[in-house]
Amino acid sequence: MTELSKYDPHDMTEEQFLAAYDASQYERPSVTVDMLLFTVMDQLQHNYRKLPEKTLQLLLIQRGEHPFIGQWALPGGFVGMDESLEEAARRELKTETNVDQIYMEQLYTWGDVARDPRTRVISCAYMALVDHDSLEVQAGDDAADARWFELDYSVAQETRTNQPEGCTWEQVIDVTLKHKDIRLMAKVKVTEILKGKTIEIKREVMESQGIAFDHAKIIAYGIERLRSKIEYTDIAFHLMPSLFTLSELQQVYEIILGKELLAAAFRRKIADLVDETNEYRKAAGHRPSKLYRFKPRSRFT
Amino acid sequence: MTELSKYDPHDMTEEQFLAAYDASQYERPSVTVDMLLFTVMDQLQHNYRKLPEKTLQLLLIQRGEHPFIGQWALPGGFVGMDESLEEAARRELKTETNVDQIYMEQLYTWGDVARDPRTRVISCAYMALVDHDSLEVQAGDDAADARWFELDYSVAQETRTNQPEGCTWEQVIDVTLKHKDIRLMAKVKVTEILKGKTIEIKREVMESQGIAFDHAKIIAYGIERLRSKIEYTDIAFHLMPSLFTLSELQQVYEIILGKELLAAAFRRKIADLVDETNEYRKAAGHRPSKLYRFKPRSRFT
DNA sequence: GCAAAAGTGTTAAACGTACACCCATGC
DNA sequence: GCATGGGTGTACGTTTAACACTTTTGC
Numbered sequence A, B: 001m002t003e004l005s006k007y008d009p010h011d012m013t014e015e016q017f018l019a020a021y022d023a024s025q026y027e028r029p030s031v032t033v034d035m036l037l038f039t040v041m042d043q044l045q046h047n048y049r050k051l052p053e054k055t056l057q058l059l060l061i062q063r064g065e066h067p068f069i070g071q072w073a074l075p076g077g078f079v080g081m082d083e084s085l086e087e088a089a090r091r092e093l094k095t096e097t098n099v100d101q102i103y104m105e106q107l108y109t110w111g112d113v114a115r116d117p118r119t120r121v122i123s124c125a126y127m128a129l130v131d132h133d134s135l136e137v138q139a140g141d142d143a144a145d146a147r148w149f150e151l152d153y154s155v156a157q158e159t160r161t162n163q164p165e166g167c168t169w170e171q172v173i174d175v176t177l178k179h180k181d182i183r184l185m186a187k188v189k190v191t192e193i194l195k196g197k198t199i200e201i202k203r204e205v206m207e208s209q210g211i212a213f214d215h216a217k218i219i220a221y222g223i224e225r226l227r228s229k230i231e232y233t234d235i236a237f238h239l240m241p242s243l244f245t246l247s248e249l250q251q252v253y254e255i256i257l258g259k260e261l262l263a264a265a266f267r268r269k270i271a272d273l274v275d276e277t278n279e280y281r282k283a284a285g286h287r288p289s290k291l292y293r294f295k296p297r298s299r300f301t
Numbered sequence C: 001g002c003a004a005a006a007g008t009g010t011t012a013a014a015c016g017t018a019c020a021c022c023c024a025t026g027c
Numbered sequence D: 001g002c003a004t005g006g007g008t009g010t011a012c013g014t015t016t017a018a019c020a021c022t023t024t025t026g027c
Helices: A014-020 A085-097 A215-232 A235-239 A246-257 A263-273 B014-020 B085-097 B215-232 B235-239 B246-257 B263-273
Strands: A030-042 A054-062 A076-078 A103-110 A121-129 A146-163 A166-179 A182-195 A198-209 A274-281 A289-294 B030-042 B054-062 B076-078 B103-110 B121-129 B146-163 B166-179 B182-195 B198-209 B274-281 B289-294
Touching (some): A030 A085, A030 A215, A030 A235, A103 B103, A121 A215, A121 A235, A166 A215, A182 A215, A198 A215, A215 A235, A215 A246, A246 A263, A263 A274, B030 B146, B030 B235, B054 B246, B103 B215, B121 B215, B121 B235, B146 B215, B166 B215, B182 B215, B215 B246, B246 B263, B263 B274
Parallel strands (some): A030 A121
Antiparallel strands (some): A030 A076, A054 A146, A182 A198, B030 B054, B030 B076, B103 B121, B146 B166, B166 B182, B182 B198
């Protein structure tokens, strides 16, 4: 709190101090919010029997200005003086997608000194989940430069190194984003260093093709968070419409976890989180399936 | 990214644009880091047989300046232009406690507009864990105004309200901090609103006695995080010395979780996370206990 | 009929919980 | 001896995983 040292605060009341306080005299970083907006979409299916496959989608915006002009970036912007971080994030979301009232949580705040070439920018990243059907204005169809990209996340390499005083694990993540002919790619390295009793985790973008700033690592981090939270929270339901079949729900779990699940076990596991309805989805080529609805439960029940 | 609109970026190269970019022209919030430094201490025990009880401790600093002069606050300070958030947090830690190389993780970034009466301040909170024995300079004994406070966290009230379009859960948390004669207290309200498909969580300080700013809610949030992460991560070991008995480890779990555990079950649960040594703790009034050591494991094994 | 998905039942293995019981120690 | 913690065994219930099997549909 050395910022205050030129005053002699002990001779003032708190009111006097605050009246005299000049906030404008120190250089300070800019603060932005960046938004990871995820949704799930169906892919076209030729076989009339098969269910359409689902894909995880992320919204990106093409930059019309320097730096990284022409590249794709997370929607976001500067935080105003009269809005909280969350308000700023919701405002951005509203202007990009015209949706409010969707699920959103703070992800992580990125504060490396050189992460923005313009000036020092600290970015607070949020993650939002929408079910695709409830998007009125489907970003990507309207005038804006926003597009939904199909997102793939895979571990390309895993290395474990044993050192005298600990261990280092290294993971190279491939992040791929596709929208029609546009294909973006990045490699993100996650390093976990165990030295004595400390664990240090570093993330760095090794390679980024068409993705602006350090956004590739924010994306990779977001997927990691999504993956881990889907295991112990209700988070997946925010990607679902109000009525859904258990197979659809299972598909969403599968694309986020990146592995196949056994239907029988899955149904039993999520049985407590859903309520049956009396409606059925008209199926094609197979038995119709019952529609379910999310049964919300608080952390403290 | 409207901040850039007065340029015509399309006529410049990226280099020209960056050279012309003036970062100083917009009003921006200040950014600070605040640190939750936790440790565990033994309490004196009169009964020669009994193990000393452990308490969770948090480091606070008495404010010598306005605002909140005389009250107790989390150690922290402004983020410099040439340091990352994490570097700023480690610098603060080093100056307050003279310890580096300790476990630290980012907690949450607090950005309400009026959280600091001086000016708009966004604070990125970090949580650090130390084992008390490895603190060379024991804060609280030296000249600085830093003291370790015994921390108690309890749910004082829990309300569930059913509304037409959803549910509201409300929790009132009592946070108590004690150091010798100094006794600080706060009530923090956590509200969880389920409206349609959105979940909104709000936290507010209802009452704060002797705790500066909104730090009471940061403290409450930190304990919540500690509680949940101790269940599925190795985090507790950062509060332990290199050698410890399983009972000591269990005590640490118990004070953080706020409930008693069965020794037999606990031993089996953590068996994979520790390595046996051949050393024993000389016990008093009971069988000597074997000392264990942490066996680090990465997330990707 | 047939392929695909919807949905149920059965078994074995893994895990968690509770409790009983013995061991070792210092006073 | 005895209170206290250290440490193991055992029994029971729950959860999970794997797989087999039946149902229902559109073409």
